Amino acid sequence: MVAIAIARQTVREALRRRVFWIFLIVAVFLIGLGPVLGFLTPKESQTIMRSLGLAVILLAGLFITIVTCIYLIPVEIERRTIYTVLSKPVQRFEFVLGKFLGGFAIVFLSIAAMGAVFLALVYFQGTTRGPDAGVLVWLTSGKFPKEMVLGVVLTFFQMMLLAALTIFFSTFATPVLNFFMSFGIFIVGNLSSVTESLTTSKNGLTSAIGKIIHYMLPNFGNFNVQNAIIHPTTEISNQGVFIRNNIIYALIYSAVLLILAVIIFDRREV
Amino acid sequence: MATVIKKYPFETVRRRMSLLPAVLAGLGLAAFMQGQIDPDAKQFHPKDNFGKTANGGLNNEFLLLPLLGFREAAAGLLWVRCDEFFHSGDYDAILPLVRLITWLDPHAENVYITGAWHLAYNFTDANERSDRRYIAPSQSLLEEGVENNFDIPDIKFELGWQRYDKIKDFKGAEEAFKLAVATKVNKNSDDFPYGAPLKTLHILAHTYEKQGRIPEALEEWKLAIARSEEMLARSPKDYSAKSLHEAEVRNYAENIQRFNNRYSTTGHDSVNPSPYPEVLEPPPGSADKTPRSWDVAFKPELRIVRPKVFKVGGQFNSQDGARIDVRITDWNYQDRKITGTLNDFSVDPAQTILIDSISVRKNHFEREMDMSKDPKMYSFSQDFYRVVLSYNPRTTAPHLLDRFGWSGEGMTDAEKSHVFMDTDPDRTGTAYIEGQGAVPPVWDGKTVPFTNHSQPLRLIKVTYKISREQIMNQKPISENDIVSVQ
Known part of the structure; x- marks a missing residue:
């Protein structure tokens, strides 16, 4: 399939870029700093290592996603390679879809790599596994901190949504403009608890604006679950439903952004 | 060779535009999902305390x-x-x-x-x-x-x-x-x-x-x-x-x-072999075997030896181990309100409060309290001060409780003004013995409910009202400075 071929090529190109590797290596290094804080009590050390690890995955994922995805389409136009591609029997929607899939794959690879390092550290820190427990025993004993995987998975879907947004902007905006727009919407989208409170404001105008922001803009704050999961004693109700809803939300919103990107890219002169 | 660029006919673009309803439907679905997520999302978000x-x-x-x-x-x-x-x-x-x-x-x-x-x-x-x-x-x-x-x-x-x-x-x-x-x-x-x-x-x-x-x-x-x-x-x-x-x-x-x-008069062990309840034990060696409370004969002494340096002492007739509580505050000192949330860590620099306790040895207690070295804590910026010397059986050692009782039932002072009965319901204890200020019936371990608290807490307490002038050692403190207010 053409879109898959384009996606594969997109990933290859992204992996050739040094900036991707720099972000990834720095992130892995920062995650590795977590156990250095072992001078605190085991509980505090565990909390700090987990919060630091998840935060680094989020921050590195954020920069990798934006820096990689803002160039996916503009660079093809700037280098004029898009002419070569579109002169072949390739539909424009296939091109955009391929770029989307390529962007998602990059996000997946980077989050998965950082997540693996992070979970390995959680294992070696030993707070949850008990003395001398092997990896398999740890994974199957029920002591494995599943909520850490949940944190990494939700970060992936958050970044997937961000990648979709960035690629959507890249169909009509310059990379610099795209960077600020994506980053700005990411920050606004992280204020979900604030925007939700705006929706119930007594002022009609504020409430209307709050509703538009809260329900129409991509809501990145939904995926921030760190506070509840890094504290082992916090009990979370409806966790499965919450995760499922968030994943569905990310998929639907990404699909919407993909359709919009296709519509805009179709009308664009290249 | 000239590049051939595929030109999309108007029809194709129009067909793509037909996707717009799908976009709107998708956005509507996303908004619906957001509504589903919001109730559960609250537990993941730290409470925003900014307004509070x-x-x-x-x-x-x-x-x-x-x-x-x-x-x-x-x-x-x-x-x-x-x-x-x-x-x-x-x-x-x-x-x-x-x-x-x-x-x-x-x-x-x-x-x-x-x-x-x-x-x-x-x-x-x-x-x-x-x-x-x-x-x-x-x-x-x-x-x-x-x-x-x-x-x-x-x-x-x-x-x-x-x-x-x-x-x-x-x-x-x-x-x-x-x-x-x-x-x-x-x-x-x-x-x-x-x-x-x-x-x-x-x-x-x-x-x-x-x-x-x-x-x-x-x-x-x-x-x-x-x-x-x-x-x-x-x-x-x-x-x-x-x-x-x-x-x-x-x-x-x-x-x-x-x-x-x-x-009780029964069920004693080697600690109390006498037939009397220990809180009303007649004085040892006394011919009068009437059960009675113990006279602690409290005689406080308060002096200023140098400006802002108190010498607190006196007599207290008890076994070793009793502690006399000392509380020195502004006359109208009021504790800061506990609000259930913290707005401010700062403390009022104009307030003065000291709380300490002095142990009793051989019926005597004494300590010099130097409050001159910490002007940030003890500003003495008011005109009058309250000095309270007291003995609280609830915070005392078990061997003293054996004689004084959990609520001070076995303790009194010949000087009646020294005895303070605290009837605050938050501090009343279970009534165990008749005639000590509680509302009968007393707890018998069987029929009287244990939630029946009516025994007032008996304290030995003396309050002084002294002026800043006295604290600066410009005027002596005397027994006339003892006030009846408790």
Whole structure:
């Protein structure tokens, strides 16, 4: 399939870029700093290592996603390679879809790599596994901190949504403009608890604006679950439903952004 | 060779535009999903306290991190910095960090606990006496922590412990410990299948003892014994559970024995072989065998030896180990209100308060209290001051309680103005013996409900009203400065 071929090529190109590797290596290094804080009590050390690890995955994922995805389409136009591609029997929607899939794959690879390092550290820190427990025993004993995987998975879907947004902007905006727009919407989208409170404001105008922001803009704050999961004693109700809803939300919103990107890219002169 | 670019006919573009309804439907679906997510999302988001607790708010650089989802990481790193300040003794720097961290991560229960302990215990004068003005902020911080972490027993326990140990507010401690015991069971907790650790039952029982409510203490020890027996049934070789169980059984038996020795004419052991209840034991060697309370013959002496340096002493007729409480405050001193949330760590520099206690040795007590070295703690900026010297049987040693009783029933003073009956319902104990100010019937261990508290707390108490002039040693303090107000 053409879109898959384009996606594969997109990933290859992204992996050739040094900036991707720099972000990834720095992130892995920062995650590795977590156990250095072992001078605190085991509980505090565990909390700090987990919060630091998840935060680094989020921050590195954020920069990798934006820096990689803002160039996916503009660079093809700037280098004029898009002419070569579109002169072949390739539909424009296939091109955009391929770029989307390529962007998602990059996000997946980077989050998965950082997540693996992070979970390995959680294992070696030993707070949850008990003395001398092997990896398999740890994974199957029920002591494995599943909520850490949940944190990494939700970060992936958050970044997937961000990648979709960035690629959507890249169909009509310059990379610099795209960077600020994506980053700005990411920050606004992280204020979900604030925007939700705006929706119930007594002022009609504020409430209307709050509703538009809260329900129409991509809501990145939904995926921030760190506070509840890094504290082992916090009990979370409806966790499965919450995760499922968030994943569905990310998929639907990404699909919407993909359709919009296709519509805009179709009308664009290249 | 010229590049051939595929031109999309108008029809194709129009066909693509037909996707717009799909976009709208998708956005509608996303909005619907958002509505589904919102109710559950609240439990993942730290409570926003900005409207409630922040007077000035956070600076932009601190806000940026939380905006990027870095709240907990920022809080964790700040806590590491706090730890360094603790080790270097830079205590003043810790307070704002504690405030910041608990804003960023309201689930950081150890920060609430350590921060409150720091406030209540670590700000001291040159003689290691706590600055009591920090008690209210400390309590407020803990109450805020409880509110933000209601499903965790630790902060409730700490709130209770501070009231028990530092403030001697045993009723308040009881409420906090009960709250901890009632914590919802959490399968992720080390205390599962219980809401709070076993030690909470133990301290709650001791809190009842401190209030002279032994029947309730006995009930609490029974609950603790049942729980440790369950633990032993699950793990018969658990040495810790075994020793806890033994201690609980011993404490339970000890409370019953003490009740018999102190208040009844039967069931005595070697500690009280006489036929009298120990709290009304006739004086040794006296021909008059009428049961009576013990005259402590309190004779306080208060002098100023140098400006702002008090010499507190006097006579107190008891065995060694009694402690005379000393409280020096502004005449109209009022504790800062505990608000349940902490807006401000600062204390009122115009307030003066000192609380200390002096041990009695061979019926005599004496201490020099130098308040001149800490002008930030003791500003003496008011015109008049209240000096209260008192003896509270509830905070005394068990061997003295044997004679004085849990509520001071066996204690009196020939000088009647020294005897103060505290009838505040929050401090009344169980009535164990007739004729000591309580409303009958007294507890008999069988028919009278143990929740029947009517025994007033009997204190020995003397209050002085002295002027700033006297504190500056420009005018002597005399017995005329003793006031009848209690």
